[in-house]
Amino acid sequence: MTETSTSAADGLNRRASPFRERLGSDLDVDICVVGAGLAGLTVAREAARLGASVAVLEGRQIGWNASGHHLGTVMPGFGLPIADLIERVGFDDARELWALSREGAEYVRATATEELIPGIGYSEGALEVSNVDVGEALISRLQMLAEDFSTEVEGWQVDRVRSVLRTRRYFHGIHYPKAFQIDGRRYVHGLAELATRAGARIFEDTPVVSIDFSGIRKRIVTPSARLRAGHIVLAGNVHLGAPLKRLSDTLLPVWRYAALTEPLGEGLGEAVAFSGSVTDSDGIDHFRIVGGDRLLWASPETTWDARPQRLSGAVQRRIATMFPKLGKVPIAEMFGGAVGVTVHGMPQIGQLRRGLWVASGFGRQGLNTSAMAGQLIARSILWGDDRWRLFSPFELVWAGGTTGRVAGHLISLWARGASSAAGVLARYREGARAKERRREARLAEANLKAGTRGPIRRPPPGAARVPPRAPMRHDEPHPRVSQESERMPGGPV
Numbered sequence: 156m157t158e159t160s161t162s163a164a165d166g167l168n169r170r171a172s173p174f175r176e177r178l179g180s181d182l183d184v185d186i187c188v189v190g191a192g193l194a195g196l197t198v199a200r201e202a203a204r205l206g207a208s209v210a211v212l213e214g215r216q217i218g219w220n221a222s223g224h225h226l227g228t229v230m231p232g233f234g235l236p237i238a239d240l241i242e243r244v245g246f247d248d249a250r251e252l253w254a255l256s257r258e259g260a261e262y263v264r265a266t267a268t269e270e271l272i273p274g275i276g277y278s279e280g281a282l283e284v285s286n287v288d289v290g291e292a293l294i295s296r297l298q299m300l301a302e303d304f305s306t307e308v309e310g311w312q313v314d315r316v317r318s319v320l321r322t323r324r325y326f327h328g329i330h331y332p333k334a335f336q337i338d339g340r341r342y343v344h345g346l347a348e349l350a351t352r353a354g355a356r357i358f359e360d361t362p363v364v365s366i367d368f369s370g371i372r373k374r375i376v377t378p379s380a381r382l383r384a385g386h387i388v389l390a391g392n393v394h395l396g397a398p399l400k401r402l403s404d405t406l407l408p409v410w411r412y413a414a415l416t417e418p419l420g421e422g423l424g425e426a427v428a429f430s431g432s433v434t435d436s437d438g439i440d441h442f443r444i445v446g447g448d449r450l451l452w453a454s455p456e457t458t459w460d461a462r463p464q465r466l467s468g469a470v471q472r473r474i475a476t477m478f479p480k481l482g483k484v485p486i487a488e489m490f491g492g493a494v495g496v497t498v499h500g501m502p503q504i505g506q507l508r509r510g511l512w513v514a515s516g517f518g519r520q521g522l523n524t525s526a527m528a529g530q531l532i533a534r535s536i537l538w539g540d541d542r543w544r545l546f547s548p549f550e551l552v553w554a555g556g557t558t559g560r561v562a563g564h565l566i567s568l569w570a571r572g573a574s575s576a577a578g579v580l581a582r583y584r585e586g587a588r589a590k591e592r593r594r595e596a597r598l599a600e601a602n603l604k605a606g607t608r609g610p611i612r613r614p615p616p617g618a619a620r621v622p623p624r625a626p627m628r629h630d631e632p633h634p635r636v637s638q639e640s641e642r643m644p645g646g647p648v
Contacts, residue, residue, distance in 0.1 A: 175217070178358040178380045184208040186536060187375055187384035189363055192222035193522065194514040195390030196346045196357075197262075197529020203353035205537045210382060211355060212375070214362035218343035220392060221492040226413070226441055226453060227342065227522070228432040229264070230281050230334035231257040231306055234519040235500040237299060243499075244548050246303075252545050253304045259527025260334075266526075267337045272345030274338065276445075280431030281334035284316055284325040289436075293327045300329075307333050319429040322477050336432050336443060339522070368511050386536050388512045390529075393495045402515065405503070406495030409518055412463050413453035414470040415445070417485040423448050426478040438519065440477065450474065450484065463489035494518030501549040504528045512536070 186202050188195045191213035199209045217223070233240065233256060241249045267275045285293070293310055300306040311328040347357055366387065367374040375382040393408040423444065427433075432443040442452040454473045467486045474484055496518035497503060502525075503516040512535075514528040534540040 175357050175359045178210075178212065178361045178377050178382065181380050182210055182356075182382045183372075184210045184356075184382065184384050186210075186386045186388065187212065187373070187382055188388045188390055189375075190389070190391035191217045191347065191357055191359070192220070192390060192392065193218075193343055193346065193525035194517065194528045195388065196343065196350050197526050198388050198390060198514065198533050199355040199357070199529075200346065200350035200353050201530055201533035202537060203350060203355040205533060207533075207537055209350075209355040210384070211350070211357040212361045212363055212377065212382070213357065213359045214394070216359050217347045217357065218340060220394065221494045221518070222392075222525070223340045223343045224490050224492040225339040225522070226432060226443060226451060227276075227337040227339040228281055228334065228434070228441070228443070229260050229267075229337065229522045230331050231260050231304075231523060232521065233501055233524060234496075234521075237296070237304070239500070244545070248545055250304060251542070253306075255527050255531065255542065255545070256523050257306070258530065259523035259525070262526040262530055263337070263342075263522055264335065266346065266349070267342055271349060272341055275341055275345070276338040277335060278430060279332065279335045280429070281331045281336075282311070282316075282319075282328050282429055282431060282433045283331070283436055284320065284328040284433060285436045286324065286326070288313070288326045290327055293329065297329065307331070319427070320433065320478075321426050321428075321480060324477055325435070334431065337522075342522075368508065371510070373510055386510050386512060388514060388532055389507075390514045392515065392517075393493055402513065403495075406497060406516055406518070408458065408493050409496050410457050410460055410491055410493050411453055412456070412461075412466045412470070412489065412491040413441075413451060414467060414486045415488045415490070416450045416452070416474075417487045418446070418448045419450060419481065419484060420448055422481065423450060426480045440473065449487070450481075460493065461491070463491040466491075497549070499549050501546065502528060503549065504531060504546045505543040506535070 185207040186198070186209045188199050188209065188211045191211050195211055195213075196217070199211045203209045231253060233252070235243075237249065237253075240252065243249075244252065266272070267277060269275060269277070290312075297308055297310045300308045309330040309332065311330055313326050316325050316328040317323070351357060361377050361379075364376045364378060366376070368387070372383045372385060373387050375384065375387065389402055391402075393403055393406050427442075427444060427450065430444060432441065434441045440452070440454050442450060445451045452470055452474055454470055467489050470489075471483050471486060475482055495516050497516040500519075501516070502520050503513050504527075506512050512532050514525070514532055517525050517528075531540065531543050535543050
């Protein structure tokens with residue numbers, strides 16, 4: 156499932172937790188986690204719960220980037236489509252990977268409770284809608300998700316989708332009733348608090364200057380102190396910095412922007428009557444209602460950093476295009492953040508060398524994957540769980556540097572354009588079919604009034620023609636019915 160880097164929290168400048176200390180003195184621990192994002196904090200919490208001594212080094216603040224600024228949708232799956240996943244690793248391994256993604260989603264569900272993290276804003280349901288008419292493909296995918304991958308899903312026909320999303324731009328949909336949404340910013344800070352309670356130590360404003368990976372005990376140098384650890388977990392994003400540039404270069408930085416509207420009143424419910432999150436099958440739009448009458452909408456995407464406020468007009472136009480009834484909605488806040496996208500479309504999870512682990516590349520993956528990675532790596536280090544090897548086919552691949560960014564931007568533009576063109580064609584065909592049905596209905600009504608028969612429906616090309624039977628003469632004997640035609644299949648001869 157595609158996840159974005161935005162949040163409906165109280166604002167980016169408002170700290171959700173007190174400032175944590177810098178690392179000011181040398182330290183010796185079992186596990187050092189570099190990066191206090193969702194994956195790193197999950198590793199720290201789970202490892203500390205299993206009895207390890209853990210230190211987390213964060214160059215800035217907890218959740219300052221993508222981990223603290225997303226829509227908070229949680230559901231099983233990865234950024235890579237199921238068909239591509241099966242083609243890459245085979246059916247059996249694809250099922251195991253999917254099962255791990257479900258475990259990640261359930262981990263978030265168990266953690267994101269009002270008892271553990273007050274004000275988490277939990278709500279259920281996610282809807283993936285198509286921009287084109289894909290009825291047959293929908294049935295095939297539903298069968299695969301339900302039967303082969305044990306995922307609870309519902310297929311929604313066009314009328315049902317449009318009964319909750321009042322726009323002609325969406326056709327069929329897949330409803331995930333067990334998917335859910337949370338306040339992402341509260342979750343990442345709540346996760347940090349839970350990790351601290353378990354015994355992990357978190358140090359903010361403590362960038363890593365250098366790392367010595369050799370030896371049984373790894374050495375990490377920070378501006379004010381040194382740290383030694385038996386295991387190092389690289390859980391950063393595209394901002395890992397010079398000491399880890401080779402890892403950062405395997406990620407394509409993508410900035411995703413979103414808007415939180417002003418309260419829209421009853422008009423919002425007349426356009427969007429679905430309380431969960433909505434994403435389109437092309438991964439272009441992702442939105443949901445927050446606070447009862449405000450719309451949180453993520454859409455623009457770039458491969459360079461920009462001031463979020465500059466893109467407010469693009470979000471307004473996109474919302475008005477998809478839901479004309481809403482018109483030009485007033486924007487209260489704009490958000491943005493960078494995510495690291497891998498070339499192969501899967502997260503980077505596993506052991507790079509003895510004692511050196513990676514949990515990265517969660518751009519367009521969803522919250523479930525970062526939770527899964529944190530659990531998996533903690534258990535791998537302390538319990539010897541080797542399921543991380545399922546991710547071995549998705550090795551570190553150079554993302555192309557500046558050329559990769561330009562190519563990524565052009566591909567993104569092409570994908571949006573292709574999706575738009577396909578949507579226009581689908582709506583044209585739908586309109587043509589509706590026009591033909593209306594014409595046939597008017598013709599049938601006119602024929603009925605005139606007392607004439609309707610038009611003779613001709614068989615489709617290639618169909619066998621049945622010659623007309625000549626009328627039977629009264630002086631002809633009644634034809635005998637062949638006994639062969641009266642035998643029941645499988646009956647006695």
